[in-house]
Amino acid sequence: MARKLAREAKRLGVCDSRIGQVFAHSDEDKSDEAKPVIAIREMIEECESEKIENGFSIGLFNLRGTHWRGIHDGGEQERELAACYQRYADECRRWPRTSAVLRGMAESYLQDAAREDERAEARE
Numbered sequence: 001m002a003r004k005l006a007r008e009a010k011r012l013g014v015c016d017s018r019i020g021q022v023f024a025h026s027d028e029d030k031s032d033e034a035k036p037v038i039a040i041r042e043m044i045e046e047c048e049s050e051k052i053e054n055g056f057s058i059g060l061f062n063l064r065g066t067h068w069r070g071i072h073d074g075g076e077q078e079r080e081l082a083a084c085y086q087r088y089a090d091e092c093r094r095w096p097r098t099s100a101v102l103r104g105m106a107e108s109y110l111q112d113a114a115r116e117d118e119r120a121e122a123r124e
Contacts, residue, residue, distance in 0.1 A: 003047070013051045020044075020055020024063055034091035035102075041095040053101050060085075060105055074120035075113025082109035 006015030023044065026036030036044075036056075044052060069077060082105075089102035 016047070016049045016051035017055035017058075020049075020052040020057070021059035021062075023052070023056045024059025032091045034088040036098070041092060041098045044098045044101075045095050048097070053097060057101050057104060060101075061108075069116070071123055072120050073116070075116035078109040078113035078116060082106045082113065085109065 002015055002019070003012060006012045023036055023040045026040050028035045029037040031038065044056065064081070067077065085102050085106035089099045089106060092099040092102060
């Protein structure tokens with residue numbers, strides 16, 4: 001209903017982005033312990049909306065919140081997050097659009113880990 005009203009008001013992109021951000025707050029599904037729950041995976045696939053997928057990605061990123069590390073710690077935190085998102089992506093293979101977002105999160109965190117490793121090495 002929200003998407004229908006947003007489409008009529010010519011605000012579907014904004015609506016979809018927000019829907020994706022809300023989807024990021026999903027719990028893990030009990031059946032496979034992967035995020036998001038299956039009903040949300042189905043919606044992401046059914047809608048085929050890049051705005052929902054982008055909003056979902058932004059929402060997942062924002063869930064991390066404030067974080068800190070020791071000056072020489074490197075990217076271990078990011079590698080742990082990457083492993084978690086890769087596991088979710090693997091479990092969500094039946095939902096290719098959802099899996100792609102999760103895989104993108106994993107790849108992004110691996111890139112962040114490499115940068116943090118370089119920064120830690122430069123400080124030594």
